[in-house]
Amino acid sequence: MTIHVALLRGINVGGNNKMKMADLRAALADLGLANVQTYIQSGNILFESVEDEGVLRDRIEQQIQKVFGFSIKTIIRTADELRAIVAGLPFSDELMAEAEAGEGESLYVTMLLSEPEPERVERLHTFETDEERFVIAGKDVYLLFKQSIRNSKLAAQVEKLGVLPTTRNWKTMNKLIALADEMANGKSE
Numbered sequence: 001m002t003i004h005v006a007l008l009r010g011i012n013v014g015g016n017n018k019m020k021m022a023d024l025r026a027a028l029a030d031l032g033l034a035n036v037q038t039y040i041q042s043g044n045i046l047f048e049s050v051e052d053e054g055v056l057r058d059r060i061e062q063q064i065q066k067v068f069g070f071s072i073k074t075i076i077r078t079a080d081e082l083r084a085i086v087a088g089l090p091f092s093d094e095l096m097a098e099a100e101a102g103e104g105e106s107l108y109v110t111m112l113l114s115e116p117e118p119e120r121v122e123r124l125h126t127f128e129t130d131e132e133r134f135v136i137a138g139k140d141v142y143l144l145f146k147q148s149i150r151n152s153k154l155a156a157q158v159e160k161l162g163v164l165p166t167t168r169n170w171k172t173m174n175k176l177i178a179l180a181d182e183m184a185n186g187k188s189e
Contacts, residue, residue, distance in 0.1 A: 001034060001048040003079040003180045006060055007111060008043025008072050009166040019068050027067040031059055035183055039175060043072070044168070046079075046179050053078075075111045075166045079180035085109055086173055090135040091144050102146040105169045108155075110141040113164040120161045127154045134158070143167070 006028075011017045021038040024045065028036045033047040033056075049056060053076045064072045077085070091099075091107075099106035115138055128134060131146045132154040141158055149155050159165060168176075 001050055003046065003048055003183055004053075004056060005077050005079065005082055005176050005180065006043075006045040006047070006056070007075045007077070007166045007168065008045070008064075009075065009164070011041075011043040011072055017068075017070055017072060019064075023067070024064075027063050028060065031063055037179065037183070039172070039179060042172075044172065044176055046176065046183060048183070073113075073164050073166075075113055075164065077111060079177065079184070082173065082177050082180065085111075085137075085140050086177060088137055090137065090142055091133070095133070095144060099144050099146050104148045105171070106145050107170040108143040108145075108149060108167050109170070109173055110143060110158050110165045110167040112139045112141065112161065115139055116161040116163050124154070124157050124161065127157045129154075139163075141165075 011019055021041060024043075025036045025038055028045060028047060033049050036045065036047045038045050051059075057074050057076050060074050060076075061072060064070070064074075089107075096107070116136070121136055124134065124136075132152055133144045134154060135142045141161075143149070143155060143158065145152060145155075155167075158167075
């Protein structure tokens, strides 16, 4: 079986689309997904399955609609894909150090449902500055900020790439990999 990570978009944000993680785990276990576990309240779900990404995404979205009564979009990556994202960090140590000297979290990854159209990527480059940088690698967008992501014009434009996005900070990405590694080694909780 393959370890997958489902990344839900827009749950438990600003009091909207509220769901308890215990209820979400139970709902997904009812689908036959194995070893379902969650990380924090923002919709990071690890599980094992032999099904492919498209089938899993549809089944998870339908189950959430059925159990919780609202529509939530889902991005899925395998644990190996997450490892490749982290291993492929495109920013130099110098750029990372400069960004980390700023305020708050500096490094994020936006995972997309599919690759964006080249014209939209070109438009995104017009929002890149020395303070806000990005690199797109296939279906993943690496974002590096010297200031907060909260008021970022670049981050707002990533949402307009014409492809479903969901964003996680670097700490969360690494934690998801650690949890997947524990699951693979049979040490999950």
